[in-house]
Amino acid sequence: MTQKTFLDPRALSKLGSMRIVSRSVVEGMITGTHRNPNRGSSVEFAEYKEYRPGDDLRHVDWRAWGRLDRYYVKQFEDETNVRSFLMVDSSASMNFSWEGGPSKHWYASALAASLAWLQLGQGDAPGLFVFDERPGHWLPPSSRRAQIDDICRVLDATPAKGRTSIEAALGRIAERVHARSMVVLISDLLEFGEDLLSMARILRRRGMEVVVFHVLDRAEFELPYEGLTIFEGLEGEGDLLVDPDDIRTAYQEAFLAHANRMKQLCGSADLEYFRARTDKPIEEVLLAFIQGRRRSGGRR
Numbered sequence: 001m002t003q004k005t006f007l008d009p010r011a012l013s014k015l016g017s018m019r020i021v022s023r024s025v026v027e028g029m030i031t032g033t034h035r036n037p038n039r040g041s042s043v044e045f046a047e048y049k050e051y052r053p054g055d056d057l058r059h060v061d062w063r064a065w066g067r068l069d070r071y072y073v074k075q076f077e078d079e080t081n082v083r084s085f086l087m088v089d090s091s092a093s094m095n096f097s098w099e100g101g102p103s104k105h106w107y108a109s110a111l112a113a114s115l116a117w118l119q120l121g122q123g124d125a126p127g128l129f130v131f132d133e134r135p136g137h138w139l140p141p142s143s144r145r146a147q148i149d150d151i152c153r154v155l156d157a158t159p160a161k162g163r164t165s166i167e168a169a170l171g172r173i174a175e176r177v178h179a180r181s182m183v184v185l186i187s188d189l190l191e192f193g194e195d196l197l198s199m200a201r202i203l204r205r206r207g208m209e210v211v212v213f214h215v216l217d218r219a220e221f222e223l224p225y226e227g228l229t230i231f232e233g234l235e236g237e238g239d240l241l242v243d244p245d246d247i248r249t250a251y252q253e254a255f256l257a258h259a260n261r262m263k264q265l266c267g268s269a270d271l272e273y274f275r276a277r278t279d280k281p282i283e284e285v286l287l288a289f290i291q292g293r294r295r296s297g298g299r300r
Contacts, residue, residue, distance in 0.1 A: 002152040006106075006113035011283040019122050020115075021293040082124045082182050083141040085173055086112040088155065089187035089215075091132040091164035096188075097278070098219035105160040107278040108186040108215050114282055115184060116151050128154055131169035132162035138172075141181075164191050170199040174206075182209040186276075189214050189262050197269045204270050211272045211289075214262055218279045221255060223248050 094105035102110075116126040120143060127141030128151045137154050139147075166187060173183055183203055189212070200210050219225075225244040232239050244251075259275065266273035274292075276285045 002156050003113070003148065005156050006110040006152055007117060007148075008110075008282070011281060012114060012117060014283045015118065015286060015290070018118075018287075018290050020118060020124075020290055081143065082119070082180065084115075084119055084124060084126045084182040084184060085141065085177055086115060086126055086128050086151075087169055087173065087183065087185045087187075088112050088128070088130045088158075089132070089164060089166070089185075090130045090136060090158050090160050090162075091190075092161050093164065093188055093190055094160040094215070096217055096220075098217050098224070101217070102278050103160070104188055104215045104217060104278060107276065107282070108213070109155040109158075111213060111215070111276060111282055111285065112184070112186055113148070113152050113155060114286060117148055118286070120145070120148055126151065129169065129173065130154065130158045131165070131172075132160075133165045133168070134162070135169055135172040138176075166191060167196050167199060170196065170203070174199065174202055177203065177206075177208055180207060182211065184211045184213065186213045186215060188216060192262055192265065194265075197265055200271055201269050209272070210269075211274070212262075212266050213274050213276045213285070214259065215276045215278065216259065218277060221252065221259075221277075223251050223255075 088108050090105060094108060095103050097103040112128065116128070119126045123143060125141040125143040126147065128137070128139040130136040137158060139150055139154055164187070166185070166189075170183075170185075177183060203210050223244050228241060228243050230239050230241050263273045263275070272292075274285060274289050276282075
């Protein structure tokens, strides 16, 4: 089963029944636990989801039950559950890994799958968008149970290749995303800068939450190589022959400054920033994310 490639039940069990608190759900309610009390003919139909105990029987589609022998419930745009868009960077630089550890691409995919699993468990509707230099596969948000299988299949079938274009990916998201949605960017942020922040600010002004998981390998911080080493540019930058001992201290300082700069830029645009090192268990990253939102009541 493809789920086993990215989901570790023992790791997810450590999170228990913890829920992701939304920054934008009306009246500060926890996502997936309440519905908007406003009803009326102006509400726009969005999608179907499988019936769960507690769902409003008035929204059961009985014709679907007659055809499929399953209960499906109509969902509407003004329901308070959150539609999320999980953006996974699949550019060539994400192939990097150190000494047999997980690649940044696998880690980003596992992080996206774990987030989707948590969101589906609380009634939210995760979607998936993979990208490199061009926008790639798009899986619309859905709260149906089979969504996690579809997400894992797409992630497993998507190789890391090409250059990065986060700006183009955010532009595509801006065309499709509605208000009160969560956009989650999972990337090593090699091309993150002011132009991209401008696009992210547009999403924020439209009332969307934007979360950034900065995926990094331990070797990127430490430069643990010894002797003359050829460093290969994974996105066409060419090769470089260097003795790491000659540059290690200056490199470590420069890379830490770069990582801290990414955090500062995200903060300046009101984006939530989380560092995700591939040598850390995924559940630790998710726990920091969930607890950080709980402490702030879902707001920064």
